[in-house]
Amino acid sequence: MEELANLFHGFAVALQPYNIMLMIIGITLGVIIGVLPGLGGANGVAILLPLTFSMPPTSAIIMLSCIYWGALFGGAITSILFNIPGEPWSVATTFDGYPMAQQGRPGEALTAAFTSSFVGALFAVIMITLVAPLVAGFALRFGPAEKFAVYFLAFCSFVGLSKEPPFKTIAAMMMGFALAAVGLDSITGQLRLTFGVTELLNGFDFLIAVIGLFGIGEILLTMEEGLAFRGGNATINLRVVLQTWRELPAYWITSLRSCLIGCWMGVTPAGATPASFMSYGIAKRLARRGNNFGKGEIEGVIAPETAAHAAGTSALLPMLSLGVPGSPTAAVLLGGLLIWGLQPGPMLFVEQKEFVWGLIASMYLGNLAGLLVVLTCVPLFAAILRVPFGIIAPLILVLCAIGAYSVHNSTFDVMLMLVFGVLGYLLKKCNYPLAPLVLAIVLGDKAEEAFRQSLLGSQGSLGVFFSNGLVSTIMALGLVALFWSAIQEGYSRLRTSMA
Amino acid sequence: MTERSGPTHKTLEIGMALLIGMFGLVAIYGSLKAGINWGAEGPRAGFFPFYVGATIVGASAINLWRARRDDDGRLFATWGQLRQVMSVVVPTAIYVGSMPFIGLYVASMVFIAWFMRWLGGYRWLTTIAVAVGMPVLTYLVFERWFLVPLPKGPFEEWLGL
Numbered sequence: 063m064e065e066l067a068n069l070f071h072g073f074a075v076a077l078q079p080y081n082i083m084l085m086i087i088g089i090t091l092g093v094i095i096g097v098l099p100g101l102g103g104a105n106g107v108a109i110l111l112p113l114t115f116s117m118p119p120t121s122a123i124i125m126l127s128c129i130y131w132g133a134l135f136g137g138a139i140t141s142i143l144f145n146i147p148g149e150p151w152s153v154a155t156t157f158d159g160y161p162m163a164q165q166g167r168p169g170e171a172l173t174a175a176f177t178s179s180f181v182g183a184l185f186a187v188i189m190i191t192l193v194a195p196l197v198a199g200f201a202l203r204f205g206p207a208e209k210f211a212v213y214f215l216a217f218c219s220f221v222g223l224s225k226e227p228p229f230k231t232i233a234a235m236m237m238g239f240a241l242a243a244v245g246l247d248s249i250t251g252q253l254r255l256t257f258g259v260t261e262l263l264n265g266f267d268f269l270i271a272v273i274g275l276f277g278i279g280e281i282l283l284t285m286e287e288g289l290a291f292r293g294g295n296a297t298i299n300l301r302v303v304l305q306t307w308r309e310l311p312a313y314w315i316t317s318l319r320s321c322l323i324g325c326w327m328g329v330t331p332a333g334a335t336p337a338s339f340m341s342y343g344i345a346k347r348l349a350r351r352g353n354n355f356g357k358g359e360i361e362g363v364i365a366p367e368t369a370a371h372a373a374g375t376s377a378l379l380p381m382l383s384l385g386v387p388g389s390p391t392a393a394v395l396l397g398g399l400l401i402w403g404l405q406p407g408p409m410l411f412v413e414q415k416e417f418v419w420g421l422i423a424s425m426y427l428g429n430l431a432g433l434l435v436v437l438t439c440v441p442l443f444a445a446i447l448r449v450p451f452g453i454i455a456p457l458i459l460v461l462c463a464i465g466a467y468s469v470h471n472s473t474f475d476v477m478l479m480l481v482f483g484v485l486g487y488l489l490k491k492c493n494y495p496l497a498p499l500v501l502a503i504v505l506g507d508k509a510e511e512a513f514r515q516s517l518l519g520s521q522g523s524l525g526v527f528f529s530n531g532l533v534s535t536i537m538a539l540g541l542v543a544l545f546w547s548a549i550q551e552g553y554s555r556l557r558t559s560m561a
Numbered sequence: 562m563t564e565r566s567g568p569t570h571k572t573l574e575i576g577m578a579l580l581i582g583m584f585g586l587v588a589i590y591g592s593l594k595a596g597i598n599w600g601a602e603g604p605r606a607g608f609f610p611f612y613v614g615a616t617i618v619g620a621s622a623i624n625l626w627r628a629r630r631d632d633d634g635r636l637f638a639t640w641g642q643l644r645q646v647m648s649v650v651v652p653t654a655i656y657v658g659s660m661p662f663i664g665l666y667v668a669s670m671v672f673i674a675w676f677m678r679w680l681g682g683y684r685w686l687t688t689i690a691v692a693v694g695m696p697v698l699t700y701l702v703f704e705r706w707f708l709v710p711l712p713k714g715p716f717e718e719w720l721g722l
Contacts (some may be wrong), residue, residue, distance in 0.1 A: 112707075112709055113703075113707045113709065115709075116707065116708060227624075227627070229620045229623045229624050229627070230624055232616065232620040233578075233581050233617055233621055233624060236613050236614075236616045236617045236620065237584060237617060239609075239610075239613040240584065240585070240588040240610055240613050240614060240617065243609060243610040243613065247595070247606035249602070249603070249606075250600070250602055250605065250606050252595060252596075252606040253595075253606075254591060254592065254594075254595035254606045254607055254610065255587075255588065255591035255592070255595070255610060256591075257591065278653070281649065282646050282649060285645045285646050285648075285649050286638055286642040286645055286646055287642075287645075450681065452676070452677055452680060452681025452682070452683065453677060453681065453683070453691055455649070455676065456672060456673040456676035456677060457673065457691070457695055459649075459653055459656075459672070459676075460669045460672065460673060460695060460696075460699075463656070463657065463660070463665070463669075464665065464699060464703065464711060467660075467665065467711060467712060468703070468709050468711065471710065471712075473657075473660050473661040473712055476657050476660060477657050477658065479657075480650075480653055480654060480657050483650075483653075484650060488573070488577060489577070491573065491637060491638070492570075492573060492574055492577045494577070510609040513609060514603060514604050514608070514609065517603065517604055518603040518604070522599065522604075
C-alpha cells in the first residue's frame with residue numbers, strides 16, 4: 063500500500079496551481095502541435111525542452127508529458143475532419159473517422175475518438191501505476207549483462223515488429239548507434255570518429271536529430287504537395303457528446319481489446335502507430351459489422367484511437383522503470399531527465415519518489431484535462447488548420463531552428479539540424495524507419511557501456527549473456543523478436559505445405 | 562520535360578543504400594583508428610563502433626541488392642515536386658548559414674518574409690506583420706520570459722538588446 067500513499071502524494075504535487083497551469087498550457091500546445099503538419103509529438107517536445115531547463119524537474123516533466131498527451135489527442139482532429147493524419151498513429155483513424163465526418167457526423171466521430179483516447183490512456187496509466195514499481199524493483203537487481211539484454215530486446219523488437227523491411231530497420235538503427243559513438247568515449251576517455259572536427263567532440267545530440275528528422279523532414283514531405291489550401295469546419299455540442307457517450311459502452315469489448323493491444327505494443331517499443339493499425343485490423347475482423355468498416359463505423363474510430371493512446375502512454379513504463387523509452391517522444395522525455403540531472407531507470411523509484419509519482423499522477427490529471435480541453439475547443443483547433451501552410455511552414459522552420467540552437471547555444475547544431483532534415487526526408491521516402499535511429503542515438507552510449515562492462519567481467523566471452531536464467535531468457539526473447547518475420551514466414555510455409 | 566517525369570524510386574533506393582554503406586565504411590575507418598582490439602582497460606574505444614559499422618555495411622549490401630532487384634517503375638518524386646522541396650531547402654540553408662553572422666532575429670525576419678512573399682504570394686502587409694511579429698514574440702517568450710539567449714547580430718547590438 064506504500065504505492066497508494068506515494069500516488070496520493072503525487073496528486074498533491076500535480077495539483078499545485080503552478081503545475082495545473084503548466085498542465086493546461088502543455089495540453090493546449092500539444093494539441094496545436096498535433097494538429098499542425100511538421101510539428102509532431104517528439105519534435106514538439108524537443109523544441110520546447112530548452113524552455114524547461116530553469117524549471118523544477120517535476121513541473122518540467124508535467125508540462126512536457128502533457129504536450130505529449132495533447133499531441134496524441136490532436137492527431138485525431140485532423141484525421142477526422144480533413145482526412146489528414148496530423149500524426150502517423152492517427153492514420154488508422156481516418157479510415158472510418160473521415161467518412162463519418164462526411165456523413166455529417168463529425169461531432170460523434172470526434173467524441174468517440176477523444177473518449178476512446180482517454181479510456182486507452184487511463185487503462186495504460188493504471189497499468190503503469192501497478193506494474194512500474196514492480197518492474198523497477200525487479201530491475202534494481204540487474205547487472206550490466208541484464209541491462210544490455212534489455213536494450214538488445216528493445217532494439218530487436220524494432221526489427222521484428224516494424225512494418226519496414228528488416229534490413230532497412232537494422233541499417234537505420236545502426237546509423238543511430240554509430241552517431242551515438244561519435245565523440246568522447248565514456249569508458250576510456252578517448253576521442254573517436256571525430257576526424258579532427260572540434261564541433262563533434264561532444265558527439266551528436268539526439269535532440270538535434272529529432273528536430274531535423276521529424277520536423278524539417280516532415281515539412282519537406284509536405285512541400286512536395288505544394289502550398290495547397292485546405293480547410294473545413296467543425297462544431298461539437300453537448301447533446302452530441304452525451305448521445306455518443308450513451309452509445310460507447312456497447313463497444314466495451316473492442317475498447318478492452320484495444321487497450322490490451324496498445325499496452326503490449328507500447329511497452330515493447332513497437333509504438334502507437336502499429337498498435338493503432340493492429341487494433342483496427344483485429345476489430346474489423348471480429349466486429350459484427352466488420353464489413354461496414356471504412357464506411358463510417360464508430361467502432362473503426364474507437365479501436366485505433368484507444369490502442370494508440372494506450373500505446374503512447376504505456377511507452378513511458380519502460381522509460382521510467384528501465385530507462386528504455388518505448389517511443390521517440392518517450393526518448394525525448396528521457397533526454398530531458400538526463401538534462402535535468404536525473405538518472406532514468408529503476409533508481410528513480412527509490413531516489414526521486416516525488417518526481418516519479420508526480421509524473422504518474424499528472425498522467426491521470428493531464429488526460430482528464432486533455433479530454434475537457436479538446437471537447438470544448440475543437441472549433442478553435444480546427445481554425446488553426448485553416449491558417450495556410452504558406453504562413454505556418456516558415457514559422458515552424460524558424461521554431462525548429464530556435465529549438466535546435468537553444469539545446470547547446472550553438473549555430474553549428476542548427477546547420478546539423480538541416481542536414482538531418484534532408485536525411486530524414488530521403489530516409490522516409492525510401493521507407494527507412496526513423497524511430498529506431500533516434501532511439502539508438504539516445505541509448506547508444508548506455509547500451510555500449512553495458513556491453514563493454516559485461517565483456518570486461520567475462521574477459522571477453524560472449525557467454526556472459528547466457529550465463530544465468532534471467533539474462534538468457536531476455537536474450538532469447540530478443541533473438542525471437544529479431545527473427546520474428548523469418549519465423550512467421552517459415553511457419554506459414556510449413557502450414558501451406560502441410561495443407 | 563513533362564510534369565510526370567522525375568528520378569525513379571529505384572535510383573534513389575540504390576543511392577540511399579550506397580550512402581548508408583559509405584557511412585558504415587567511415588565508421589569502420591574511424592573505429593580502426595581508435596583501436597578495435599583489447600587494451601589494458603578492456604575493449605578499446607573503437608571496439609563497439611567497429612561492429613556497428615560492419616553491420617551497417619552488411620545491411621546496406623542487402624538493401625542494395627534488393628533495390629536493384631525490385632523495380633516497380635515508381636517515381637521517387639516528379640521534378641516539379643523536387644523543385645518545391647528545393648525551394649524550401651535552399652533558402653533554409655541560406656537562413657541557417659547566415660545565422661552566425663547576422664543573428665537569429667534578422668535572419669528569421671528575412672526568411673519568413675521571403676517564404677510568405679515568394680512562395681506563399683501574400684500581400685506585403687500580411688507578410689511584414691508576420692515576419693516582424695514572430696521574432697518579436699520569440700524575443701519576449703525566450704529571452705525575457707524563459708531567459709534563453711538566442712544568437713544576435715550587429716542589428717540587435719545597435720538596438721542595445
